[in-house]
Amino acid sequence: MNVPDWTDPDCPVARALDLIGDRWSLLVIRDAMDGARSFTEFQRRTGIARNILTDRLRKLIAHGFLEQHTAESGRRKEYALTEAGRDLFPVILTLRQWGERHAFAPGEAHSTLVDQHGEPVPEFVPSGVDGSVLGAETTRVHKIG
Amino acid sequence: MNVPDWTDPDCPVARALDLIGDRWSLLVIRDAMDGARSFTEFQRRTGIARNILTDRLRKLIAHGFLEQHTAESGRRKEYALTEAGRDLFPVILTLRQWGERHAFAPGEAHSTLVDQHGEPVPEFVPSGVDGSVLGAETTRVHKIG
């Protein structure tokens, strides 16, 4: 997508999905957050076709999620998350937690997310200014204008 | 996707994306959260092609995000979110907040999310058991086994 032909220009959700709402982009971001740096490493972890990976890495760079820089040792290139890319952490986290709750059978094993001390990351629940839990029923979209 | 051929069976992020990681599913969910109930309404709001919408609605039902029931008045069918579908709220919210921060120029107008009293929904920041802010740098994936 050439940046300014948004599916729904007023909606931040739609703009975000125009940028990373495809089969692979968020998996690449996930792996970047988990330490992947090289073309081959992204390819191995995701299983994406090589030509598509080339395309996705270019788009992710063009849209400001990744940047390519030269590694300390050697001249080989590396991909690293930008601030905007790292800022997708809450998106990946909520997808993960949704998946844990609804895409695994009870008792079925899955990878988990832990903090620096090895403690599991707690469930992440949105709350309003008064501390009440927020959901689709208790919020609404306020349109422009 | 026929449910048990996951891209990456151990990863909840990948499973979630196998189910709703395409151009349109999350926009349909977004509109369902914002009150859309009928085929035509989804079509009008998203702009998706009608045959693709048919396909997506069927898949969302098959995967347990939506259910179809008969409206009170009249015999016409309606689509409604299931509990699993409503539980995608945090995903939509974090996508929205990412979009607000990174996909709009400073000062550019966009729709906003408000609570029952019309108060803007606050920024949603993941934190660990000790209350510290979590991000990609301070967490890691703990694999199965």
Next chain:
DNA sequence: CGAATCAGTAGCATTTTGCAACTTATTCGA
């Protein structure tokens, strides 16, 4: 130096998506 590895490209087959026109059932209004 030679072999292996990395980072892609290129060509082609398959799948997915999009568009426009058509169909069938409801519903609404005179």
Next chain:
DNA sequence: TCGAATAAGTTGCAAAATGCTACTGATTCG
């Protein structure tokens, strides 16, 4: 109650995206 409008898809075909396999030119390692 009839006729028109609207809802909810379906169908056929064209265009775009994706995937697979093989190939290429640098790096790097022993």
